[in-house]
Amino acid sequence: MYVHGSVGPVRRHTPRIRPPDSKASSCLCVNAGRTESQFVAFSLDRQRASCFTTRMSLVPAQPNAPALPPDVLSELQKLADRAGQLQLHAHSPNTIARYQQQWQRFVAWCETRSIPVALPIQPELIALYLTHWSEEPEPPAYSTLNQAVCAIGWVHSTNGVAQPSSITLDRLLRGLRRTIGVAPRRQATPLRLDHLRRIGDALLAHTKAQHRDAALLALRRSGLGYGTIASLDLANVVELTRSKCVIRREDLEVTLKRAAEHCPVRAIAEWLDVRGGWPGPLLTRITPTDEIDHRAIARQSVQTILKRHASVQNVAWPTDGVFSEKQHDVLAEAIARRRPSRLRDHALLLTLWAFGLRSDELANLRIRDVRIDQRGMTLSIRRSKTDQEGVGKEKVCPRGHAPATDPVRAMESWLAVLKEANADPRTPVCVAIDRHDVLTVSELDESGNVQPASPLPATTITRILRQALLLAGMKEDEIADFSSHSGKRGVATELAHAGADIRSIADVTGHKSLEMARRYVDEVERWDQSPLRKLSL
Structure with a gap:
């Protein structure tokens, strides 16, 4: 039989049998038993495993036994389908994915040396493979080498073949333990409370784009046209005090006065603080990463920015392009609101830290798993790395005092955004948000039915953390050792x-x-x- 799919071709010393074509994009077809010809295709889709039984033929226990009735065969076929699914859940999807990667590497190593890969794999061949890998310029950790042995054994057991084992292989693994060592090569840097405060302050602050858009709206509210706003230079701001802002050019002069709400003077002043004092255009472009581009904003962009804010707030675009005072207030409030992406990141990072969660536990958290009351927040962890059978556990976190570091307040703000987006209770807390702050809370399945959106991959948590640290003022070389595990290490250290x-x-x-x-x-x-603290060194 041949084993096809992402794990590479494998030949067994049995008659060749080809299973029917499967629609699984990345699969491993295996023999599910010794007396049955049952082919099970394992596939991984966004870290979720699915199982498809494509054919089964039963061999009678006795040569002269009567054939089974069709209804019995149909029932047994359904049971075989379900049995294949249950076998797949013997390992977590992440474990199967890592085993597949390890198996692919082993098959590639054999193919480059024209070594046929046939089950069962000889233990001596595995020993040669591990020895070669351990002598590379950057050898892997012992845990990685041991995982390769487990992956090869998994392929054997999945195909109904005894796992390779020998004294030679056992001695080699013991030698690798003594030579390489079993200590972790690289540990995550703990995320301390000081890091959390800096991250919280940075995420709760307004973005550069928000400051720019607030200043743009203030200029438009004063009666300036789109082209005039785009052509203004920093030198045209001739006076800026707490009570007024004077903009003067050869062809115009505008005075903005202080107001109690949505103050245009404060909007201009805050934008100039963010922009800096370098000469050039008054309003500049902002990059997708919220960095200032020193080029002038285009006339069409002025109108596009206002239209985008108006569409989010369902404000009708006026035919003459002039908003009423009430519409201006609505737009100003919309611009001042904190970005959903930052509210999400703030809530996720504080929850990751305070509850000591793993990245996959956080990624799989649903809205229905979060309960908030006057005392604080309760999370229902339905499944975790140390709870593969889904016993479940509840964790609590009392309310804090500082907005920057209070997980309960941060999660309340984020859940309010999800509620506004009409998210289902089954929707993950960790959802995707595009660059225009549009949330993905639902998606269509293969049948065209609406269902809750899939959560972001667990690896996204590390990227969110590092981006937040950069936003908080840390440098690239300082964040390299931070990962999603930094939260667990940080709260334990504190x-x-x-x-x-x-x-x-x-x-x-x-x-x-x-x-x-x-x-x-x-x-x-x-x-x-x-004890060295007792010495005056």
């Missing part, structure tokens, strides 16, 4: 500094083993209780 006992720390971080949580306590105690 709790250890605060004197929390090890069981409380393990309860927050979700560690089943107290030894894993003790590492954070030991690291803090090494510094706080160092």
Whole structure:
């Protein structure tokens, strides 16, 4: 039989049987039993595994046994389909994906050396493969090499073949442990409270685009045309005080006066603080990453920006292009509102930190899993790395005091945005948002039915964290070691500094083993209780 798909071709020493074509885009076809010819296709779609049983023929237990009735065969076929699905769930989708990647690498290594890949794989061949990989200029960690052995064994067991094992392979793995070591190569940098405060302040602040748009609306409200606004230069702002702003040019002079709400003078002043004092156009372009582009804004862009804000607030575009005072107030409030993407990132990062969550736990969190009351926030973690069977667990976080670091307040603000977007309770908390702040809260399935949107990949959490750190003023080389695991390490470190006992720390971080949580306590105690502190060095 041949094994086809993303894991590469594998030949078994059995008669060749081709399964029917499957629509699975990335699959592994395997023999599901010794007396059955049942082909099961495993596929991964956005980290979700699905199983398709394509054919089954039963072999009678006795040569002269009567044929099974059609209704019984149909029932057994359905049971076989379900059995294949249950077999797939023996491992998590992430584990299967990693095993497939490891198997692909092993097959590629064999193919480049014209080595036929036939099950069962000889243990000596696996030993040669691991030895070659361990002697590369940048050898992998021992855990990666051990995962490769597990992946090859998984392919064997999936195909009903005994896993390769020998004294030679066992001794080689012990030798690799002693040579390479089992310590982690790179640990995530803890996300400390100071980092959280800086991130919170940065995400709660208005963006450069918001400051620019507020100044643009103030100029338009004063009666200036689109072309005039686009052509203004910084030098045209001849006077700026707390009470007024004077803009003068050869062909015009406009005075903006202070107002109690939506003050145009404050809008111009705040934009100039963000823009800086370099000479050039008064209103500039803003890049998608919210950086100032020193080129002047185009006339058409002035109108486009206002139209975009008007469409979001369902404000009808006037035929003469002049908004009423009430419409101006609505637009000003819309511009002043914090961007949904920043509210989402703020809520996700604080929740990740305060609850000691893993990235996949956060990514799979649904709106219905979050409950907020006067005491604080309760999360229902339905499944996790240490709870593959879905026993579930509830975690709580009391309300905080500072807006920048209060997870409850941050999540309340983000859930309010999801509610405005008519999100279903089954919608993930971690949803996609495009550059125009449009949320993706629903999608169509293969049948055309509307269903809640899929969550963002768990790897997105690391990208969100690093972008937030950059926004908070850190440099590229300073954020390289931050990842989604930084939240778990950070809250454990802060709790250890605060004197929390090890069981409380393990309860927050979700560690089943107290030894894993003790590492954070030991690291803090090494510094706080160092005997060298008693010396005047």
